[in-house]
Amino acid sequence: MRSKIIVTGGCGYIGSHTAIELIENDFDVVILDDLSNSTEKTISRIHKITGVTPTFVKVDLKDSLATSKVFETHKDAVGVIHFAAHKAVGESVQKPLMYYKNNFYSLLNTLEAQSEHGINNFIFSSSATVYGTPNMLPITENNETQRPFSPYGNTKKIAEEILDDFTKSSDSFSAISLRYFNPIGAHPSGEIGELPNGIPNNLMPYITQTAAGVRDKLMVYGNDYPTKDGTPIRDYIHVVDLAKAHVIAVKRLLKKEQEESLEFFNLGTGVGYSVLDVINSFEDVTNSKLNYEITGRRDGDVPQLYASTDLAKEKLGWSADRELNDMISSSWNWEQNLRSKQN
Template structure:
């Protein structure tokens, strides 16, 4: 019998790559997704890569009744990985209620439904935004979390607090919160990558769509930050490295190797790159010149964030393997593949 894992938001960018890694590690996967920022074609692409067609269920997790029905049907699952969430920082500043409603209702309905059906292992898709504006760098898991600059980030912080309360009250429930830094890149097959609806909010798809002409000009939000070139610095991590960390976390919970009911791990490379570093690396890697322009800072952004990854190395045995060049090349291959 294969262990069954429910993946919410499994048609999304990080979710789909994680589904591939789970299948390749012999897990049975059930994807729950409302396709609000993804496509059902992703399920077919997962099949093309793995030879396995995962079970897909179209459900809006904000709907408590539908969520309960799905989890009752799949109560033989051992674990849930929860990716389902809106994730655009700028949009969350403009539409905070949309983010609080979607991200918190979907979380609450999921953990409630799984608990009622005896599924007591949970992995949460969190974010480095929970650290707000950190006083020191690099950021360790002991760095104090504080009020993030965006409602998006605040939903992640609030979710972690909810999980903290739940694991203290329900001693059978265990969770790992994985705090991502900045995932970019695509699957080496060219069949999976980041494909947001509308104008991208994340840097890499913004760059690739500007490079292929889908977007007229790349806007660089702020060149007056206190950094080496004035543009924000982030810790970029290849999405496949990130996906592999989820599989390790799954095994940690199922094998009862976790040391606390709720654990936190930073997932990054420990290296900070500025926006201009990424732009220059893209141009050098692809030979394509980008049409970009500096504009005002974007609400909710902080000057720099990069991780200390020691804890993930020590406890999970995980280290990011792919560098910025590989991240950019795979992103560009994906962009060209979906436009041909």
Template sequence: MKNKILVTGGCGYIGSHTVVQLIENNFEVTILDNLSNSQENVIDSIKEITGRKPYFLKCDLKNLKHLENILKYHKGFDAIIHFAAHKAVGESVQNPLMYYQNNLTGLINLLASAKKYKIDNLIFSSSATVYGKPKSLPISEKNKTQRPSSPYGNSKKVAEEIIEDLAAASKDFSAISLRYFNPIGAHKSGLIGELPTGIPNNLMPYITQTAIGLREKLMVYGNDYPTKDGTPIRDYIHVEDLADAHVKALSRLLNKNQESNFEVMNLGTGNGFSVLEVIKTFEEVTQQKLNYEITQRRAGDVPELYADAKLAEEKLNWKADRTLDEMIKSSWVWEQKARKQS
């Protein structure tokens, strides 16, 4: 029998790419999504890529009664992959309560419902922001988590602590928290990718939307950081590499290969690129000139983040191997296709 997997936020950017790889690895997928920052037509794109349509249920995790009714009716899930969350650093600084209410209430409701209906395996979509401003680089899992500089990051840190406490209290429950660095890129088909509503909070869709003429100019938030060119440095990872890691982490859980009930792993390339380096590489790869302007720093940003991802390589037999050029090319193909369809 196929393993049944519940994917919350499965219509979103990382969720949809992971759903594709789950289907391609013969898992039976049900998506839960409230469509607050995604579109239902992603389901059709997933079917076009894989030949199979995942089951879709519209649900807001903050509605405990609705969630419990779904899990009561749709039985037999072997694991949950939990992506559903608000994720914009700047917005979280402006509206912290919205972030805590959505990201933490949703998680607690999901865990309580999973416990009630005996779904004992969880993969949690976490973030490198849980490390706060790192004292040393590259960042390994041995780095202590610190109070992040944004409510978004703090919601991920607190969420991990909640999951860890549940894993300690329940011998049947197991979880892996995957701490992403900066996902970019799109599926090689060009049929799914990052399509945020409003002005993008992440660099790559801001770049591609500017290049295609949707935005007048790209704002670069600060050039006075203590980095090689003054702009923030991040570890960019292709979303398809990221999706592959989720499938491998899921197999680790289902095969009971964990060394403890709660594990954390970094997902990154180990290479850092500055904002200006990404802009320059985009211009070289696509032959598109970008209109950009340096402005003041954005609240909640830290100067430099890049990963030590050796643990995921060792435990999951996984390594990010797509290059920055590949990430940028796929993002640009996706942006052009998406605008033709809209």
């Protein structure tokens, strides 16, 4: 009998890639999404890749009654992977209350509904932003978490504290928080990838949309950081590698292999690249020139973030396989495929 996993925010970028990996590992997938920053077309794209159409329910997880009804219908699920959240750093600085309301209500309602129906395994989509401005690099899970600069990051930090309290209060509930560094790339099929509404807040879709002529130019936010070329350094990880880690984490919970009721794992490559490194690599991989402009720093950004992934290797048996050029070429393939279908 196939085990059922509920994926909140499953029409989004990381959620959709994770749904594919779950299906390919013989799980039944139920996707919950309000489509506020995604599209229902993702469901047909997942079917095209896997031959399986996941169950889809459009639901606003901020609505506790609606959330409870969905979980009543799918109370035979064995676990939840929770992606549903607003995620743009800059926007969160401008609209903090929207971020706190959306990200906390959706989390709390999900936890309440699943525990009410005996679904006791939970994977949380967290972020390296919980480390704030790190006092040592690479960042290990032993790095102390700090108050992040952005409300977005703070929702992740507080959410982990909520999970810590909740798992301690329960004899049966177990959770893993996966702290992402910077996901980029797309599925090798070119059928799904990152597709934000409006002007992208993340670097790679901003690059590919600029190269495709959707944007006039790429804005590089700051070149006066204390880094090798003045631009921020990040640990970029291919979204397929990231998705595979979620499946491993689910299996760890189902097999009851976790050592604590709440575990934390960094997901990155351990290699830091600057914004200009990524731009230069894109130009090399695609044999094109990008129109970009250096502008002022963006609120909420920190100079450097890159991971130690030793714990994930040791406990999950997971490490990233794909390098920066793979991430860039798959992102560009997705962008070109997307634009060809629109023309």
